[in-house]
Amino acid sequence: MPLILGISGSPRKGATEYAVKTALEVADTLEGIETAYWSVHQKKIGYCIHCDRCVKERSLCFQEDSVRELEELIVKADGIIIGSPVYDMNITAQLAACFNRLRPMYIVHPSGFRYKIGGAIAVGGTRHGGQEMTLAAINNFFLMNEMLVTSGPGGCYNGGKIWSKDQRVQGAIEDHVGMNTVRGLALAVAEASIISSVGRVALKEKYTSKLEAVRDH
Numbered sequence: 307m308p309l310i311l312g313i314s315g316s317p318r319k320g321a322t323e324y325a326v327k328t329a330l331e332v333a334d335t336l337e338g339i340e341t342a343y344w345s346v347h348q349k350k351i352g353y354c355i356h357c358d359r360c361v362k363e364r365s366l367c368f369q370e371d372s373v374r375e376l377e378e379l380i381v382k383a384d385g386i387i388i389g390s391p392v393y394d395m396n397i398t399a400q401l402a403a404c405f406n407r408l409r410p411m412y413i414v415h416p417s418g419f420r421y422k423i424g425g426a427i428a429v430g431g432t433r434h435g436g437q438e439m440t441l442a443a444i445n446n447f448f449l450m451n452e453m454l455v456t457s458g459p460g461g462c463y464n465g466g467k468i469w470s471k472d473q474r475v476q477g478a479i480e481d482h483v484g485m486n487t488v489r490g491l492a493l494a495v496a497e498a499s500i501i502s503s504v505g506r507v508a509l510k511e512k513y514t515s516k517l518e519a520v521r522d523h
Contacts, residue, residue: 316347322427342382384503388401430470435469438464
């Protein structure tokens with residue numbers, strides 16, 4: 307069964323958590339989809355210090371903290387929906403730290419991200435408060451990890467966008483247009499994850515040896 311992982315990059319409970327969980331609820335309505343949720347809220351997350359120990363030892367980051375939970379969930383996931391509040395027209399420091407710390411995933415789990423589906427959600431307190439830039443940061447993370455990015459139907463453009471008016475959950479609820487982009491994104495990620503999960507199985511069964519030969523050439 308395809309697993310959709312929802313990640314909230316907000317250090318507090320509020321609009322971002324609500325948006326990501328709503329997306330998971332929508333994805334869960336498709337038969338055969340399973341969902342999981344993870345948040346940076348109250349998690350211990352260390353910063354990458356660029357020691358390159360992961361590269362030298364070909365291992366995951368040596369720091370033992372909450373990022374371990376995230377690594378395990380990502381390996382199992384077929385689709386990943388990441389939401390972040392807008393901080394200075396960008397993602398939060400906590401989410402950025404997670405992105406940095408996930409660098410060695412490609413060494414230990416080469417297929418941890420490859421060909422999986424990614425969808426982004428941004429929550430801004432003002433109408434034009436950096437949502438597009440925040441979405442770009444998340445989508446760039448997907449792209450650099452060989453994921454396939456979807457945005458949802460036409461009006462979503464590059465992901466779900468919420469204008470919370472700094473009213474936290476209630477603000478997100480009242481942004482009907484924004485929540486519709488979240489729902490559209492969720493369905494797109496769920497549908498694409500089903501397609502991708504089937505395709506990745508076929509790829510492994512029929513083309514693995516040929517691809518490995520090309521990569522090793």
